[in-house]
Structure formats: structure tokens, C-alpha cells
Amino acid sequence: MSDTYQVQPVSGPLNGAVRPPGSKSITNRALIVAALAEGQTELTGVLDSRDTQVMIESLNRLGINVDHDPENCTVVVQGCGGQIPASEASLWLENSGTSIRFLTALCSVGQGEFQLDGNARMRQRPIQDLIDALAQLGVDVSCESGTGCPPVRVKARGLLGGETAIAGNVSSQYLSALLMVAPAALGPTTITIQGEMVSRPYLDITLGVMAQFGVTIDRVQNDVWRILPQTYQRPGAYDIEPDASAASYFFAAAAITGGSVTVDGLNQDALQGDINFIRVLEDMGCDIKRDRNSITVHGKPLKGIDVDMNEISDTAQTLAAVALFAEGPTCIRNVAHIRHKETDRLSAIATELKRMGIQVEETDDSVTIHPGEIQPAVIETYDDHRMAMSFALVGLKVPGIQIADPGCTAKTYPRFFDDLEWLCGQTS
Ligand SMILES: O=C(O)C1=C[C@@H](OP(=O)(O)O)[C@@H](O)[C@H](O)C1
Numbered sequence: 001m002s003d004t005y006q007v008q009p010v011s012g013p014l015n016g017a018v019r020p021p022g023s024k025s026i027t028n029r030a031l032i033v034a035a036l037a038e039g040q041t042e043l044t045g046v047l048d049s050r051d052t053q054v055m056i057e058s059l060n061r062l063g064i065n066v067d068h069d070p071e072n073c074t075v076v077v078q079g080c081g082g083q084i085p086a087s088e089a090s091l092w093l094e095n096s097g098t099s100i101r102f103l104t105a106l107c108s109v110g111q112g113e114f115q116l117d118g119n120a121r122m123r124q125r126p127i128q129d130l131i132d133a134l135a136q137l138g139v140d141v142s143c144e145s146g147t148g149c150p151p152v153r154v155k156a157r158g159l160l161g162g163e164t165a166i167a168g169n170v171s172s173q174y175l176s177a178l179l180m181v182a183p184a185a186l187g188p189t190t191i192t193i194q195g196e197m198v199s200r201p202y203l204d205i206t207l208g209v210m211a212q213f214g215v216t217i218d219r220v221q222n223d224v225w226r227i228l229p230q231t232y233q234r235p236g237a238y239d240i241e242p243d244a245s246a247a248s249y250f251f252a253a254a255a256i257t258g259g260s261v262t263v264d265g266l267n268q269d270a271l272q273g274d275i276n277f278i279r280v281l282e283d284m285g286c287d288i289k290r291d292r293n294s295i296t297v298h299g300k301p302l303k304g305i306d307v308d309m310n311e312i313s314d315t316a317q318t319l320a321a322v323a324l325f326a327e328g329p330t331c332i333r334n335v336a337h338i339r340h341k342e343t344d345r346l347s348a349i350a351t352e353l354k355r356m357g358i359q360v361e362e363t364d365d366s367v368t369i370h371p372g373e374i375q376p377a378v379i380e381t382y383d384d385h386r387m388a389m390s391f392a393l394v395g396l397k398v399p400g401i402q403i404a405d406p407g408c409t410a411k412t413y414p415r416f417f418d419d420l421e422w423l424c425g426q427t428s
Pocket residue numbers: 024025026097098170171172173176198199202313314337
């Protein structure tokens with residue numbers, strides 16, 4: 001793909017239907033849990049993107065046989081029944097937060113020495129809280145550079161179980177990682193969440209996937225979980241729903257252009273919390289049609305909104321794009337944790353909106369956007385797929401919007417621009 005992508009404005013409202021690829025969060029959980037399970041599992045609707053490729057490559061390096069058929073979106077995993085075959089491995093996780101956090105926990109179940117690392121940005125993304133929590137469960141694990149960020153070294157002798165605590169204010173992925181491997185510990189594990197927990201709906205995805213593989217967890221108190229040693233049971237086949245964060249771009253395209261866009265394969269009962277982005281659009285004035293196997297957003301005149309996006313923060317950038325076309329300001333609040341993602345997203349949103357001539361106020365944990373005249377601009381994306389996908393939406397209405405490094409969408413959605421063009425083509 002070339003260095004920049006010139007977005008073509010649409011001549012009128014977008015009307016059409018699209019089905020985004022499989023959920024990244026569910027794919028990477030299902031892979032971990034199927035790897036720990038007894039026997040063979042077939043996953044369908046699997047996402048093929050950099051974040052899932054690095055996960056699959058890593059599982060193969062750990063001696064777990066994962067056979068990936070990207071054409072058909074399927075994966076067949078030969079589960080290891082809780083015994084990691086490899087006794088040493090070096091894993092490369094690029095900038096996939098789910099992969100490095102989940103695999104650090106998975107390696108702790110093994111017997112041997114494992115190293116996990118990623119790209120320059122990954123080396124700035126925190127993991128210390130997870131390291132500390134695993135250490136409390138008897139694992140010899142450390143951040144080699146002393147920064148609290150990768151690279152990580154795990155000297156594993158099996159997970160003993162016991163009591164541990166995990167901070168919740170940086171990333172929910174730590175707790176998800178602990179929950180998924182705890183059934184493979186030698187003894188019972190009790191996990192206490194310390195302080196506030198960000199991105200809570202992702203825990204429901206974790207519990208949902210675990211339940212599909214026959215493992216349940218005792219929630220002793222609101223923030224205390226107890227997990228007994230158990231083996232995951234393969235469900236036979238497991239179908240992964242489309243990615244709800246990816247769907248947000250198409251819902252937003254309807255809102256911005258005043259059209260009607262249907263996303264197939266998702267409904268309001270989706271496992272992914274990001275489905276609730278449609279509620280935000282609804283509060284801004286859109287009409288939403290919720291069907292059994294699809295959701296349609298009908299764009300209407302939009303009003304600005306003040307919204308806590310802690311639970312659905314992967315759609316914060318999508319909302320930043322929509323906000324430009326609303327009447328009155330929009331405040332996206334309680335999202336300090338998005339400073340630790342692919343880039344510092346609060347700063348990136350503010351910088352790129354200002355580049356288009358928009359007035360923005362940024363605080364430690366929020367951004368307030370004042371719609372105004374939008375200037376043509378080349379949008380910097382900071383190797384963040386969500387900057388590319390969300391800011392491209394602005395170009396559907398405003399001429400002269402270019403997206404730098406459009407190939408960065410490969411992290412979760414390699415064919416994003418093809419699908420967006422397909423949707424635009426359905427209108428004309
Ligand atoms: O568990 C998951 O699948 C994810 C949790 C969220 O991260 P945090 O818990 O770090 O906010 C989210 O941003 C990420 O894209 C996927």
C-alpha cells in the first residue's frame with residue numbers, strides 16, 4: 001500500500017451492508033484457551049491480521065500445533081491439555097497487547113525459559129502489574145529492561161496457584177490473562193482486583209470464551225475471583241463473531257454521511273462491549289435498528305455528547321471523527337488508559353484534530369472537541385490502526401483528507417480500505 005491514502009468524499013448518504021472480519025479479542029482468547037484445552041478445536045470466523053498472526057506464530061513456537069487457513073477464516077488447534085510442549089522459546093508480539101499479556105501468562109504454565117518481546121512501541125507499553133501478579137503465584141518472571149515494559153523473561157516451573165492481586169487501572173488484559181491460565185494451575189487461585197478496573201466489558205469476553213470451553217469461575221465478591229484447577233474441554237467447533245470495534249467505523253460512516261449502514265453478523269447481545277458504541281450514536285440522534293443477526297444505523301442530524309468511554313475506549317477515536325459533524329461540543333471522558341495503547345491516543349486525537357483546524361481541549365483523561373470548519377490535511381497515524389480507520393471517515397465528507405501509512409490497519413483489519421470502498425461503491 002502507498003504511503004498515504006486519499007479518501008474520496010461520497011456524493012451523498014452511504015447506504016449499504018458490510019460484515020467486518022472476526023473479533024480480535026475473541027480470536028486471541030479462543031486461541032489461548034484452545035491451546036490449553038484437551039484435544040482438537042476448530043475455530044471459525046477467525047480474524048487474520050497481525051495481532052492474530054503473532055499469536056498463532058507464538059503458539060506454534062511453544063510447540064502447540066495451530067493450523068491456520070486464512071482463506072476460510074478457520075484455525076485448527078491441537079490442545080496441549082495444560083502442558084506446554086516447548087521448554088524454551090523466543091516470542092515476537094510486535095505491538096499486540098492482548099498477545100503479549102495473554103502469552104506471558106500462558107508461558108508461566110510451562111516448564112522452561114521463555115522470552116517475549118515486541119516493537120519499539122511495545123517496549124513502552126506497561127506489563128509490570130501482570131508480572132507482579134504472576135510472581136505472587138510462584139512464577140519467576142521479570143521485565144528485563146527494568147522499565148516495567150517488555151521484553152519479558154519467564155522462567156517457568158508450572159503455575160502453583162495461591163493468592164494474588166492485580167491492579168485494574170492500566171489494562172484489563174492483565175486480569176483476563178490471569179483468569180485464562182488460572183485453571184491450569186496446580187492449586188486453587190484467588191485473584192483480587194485492586195482499585196478501579198478499566199475496560200470492564202473485556203472481562204465478560206474472557207469469561208464467555210472460558211465458559212464455551214467448559215470452565216466456570218467463582219466470583220467470591222465483586223472484585224475477588226476464585227478459580228479451581230480444571231481442564232478446558234474442547235467445544236468441537238467455535239464460531240467467532242465479527243469485530244465490534246471494527247463495526248464502529250461503518251456505523252459512524254452512516255452517522256457522518258446521513259445514510260443507512262447495516263453491519264451483518266452482530267446484534268445487541270454480542271459478547272463484545274464495543275457493540276455499545278451504537279448507544280452513543282443513538283444518544284447523538286441516530287436511529288438504530290436492532291435485528292437478530294444485524295444492526296443498522298440510520299444517520300440523523302447529530303448533537304454533541306458528553307460521554308464516559310472507559311468501557312468502550314477502542315471506539316473513542318471513532319467518536320472523535322463523528323463529533324466533527326455534530327451540533328455542539330463532544331467530550332470523551334474517563335479514558336486516561338488510552339494513553340498506553342498503540343500510541344498515546346488522547347494526544348494523537350488532539351494533535352490530528354488540530355491539524356484539521358479543529359479546536360480541542362485535552363486533559364489527563366479526556367478530550368473535548370468543538371466542531372468547526374475542517375481543513376484538508378494529511379493525517380498522521382502513529383502506527384495506530386484506529387487512527388487510520390477513524391480519521392478516514394472524516395474524508396467521506398471533507399475533500400482533501402489523506403491518511404498517512406494506511407497499511408497500519410493490518411494490525412486488526414488488513415482489508416479495511418477495501419471494505420470502506422466497497423461500502424462507498426454500494427451507494428453510487
Ligand atoms: O482484552 C482485550 O481483548 C482488549 C482490551 C482492551 O485493552 P485494555 O484492557 O488495555 O484497555 C482493548 O483496548 C484492546 O483492544 C483489547
